[in-house]
Amino acid sequence: xxxxxxDLEPPAHRAWSLKRGLDTAEETSHAFWLPALLQTxxxxxxxxxxxxxxxxxxxxxxLAQ
Numbered sequence: 001x002x003x004x005x006x007d008l009e010p011p012a013h014r015a016w017s018l019k020r021g022l023d024t025a026e027e028t029s030h031a032f033w034l035p036a037l038l039q040t041x042x043x044x045x046x047x048x049x050x051x052x053x054x055x056x057x058x059x060x061x062x063l064a065q
Contacts, residue, residue, distance in 0.1 A: 022055075
C-alpha cells in the first residue's frame with residue numbers, strides 16, 4: 001500500500017523537531033540558542049553534562065525507530 005504525504009508528515013516533522021532540539025546547542029547551527037549546559041537546570045556541571053548526554057541518547061533512540 002503506497003504512503004501519501006499525510007502518512008509521512010507526522011514522523012518527518014517529529015524527526016526534524018528532535019534534530020532541531022539538539023541543534024540548539026550546536027554553535028555552528030542556524031538553530032543555535034544557548035550552549036548545552038546553559039540549557040539545563042541542573043545544579044552541577046556533571047549533572048548537566050549527564051542530562052544533555054541522556055537527552056542526545058534518547059533522541060538517537062527515537063530516531064532509530
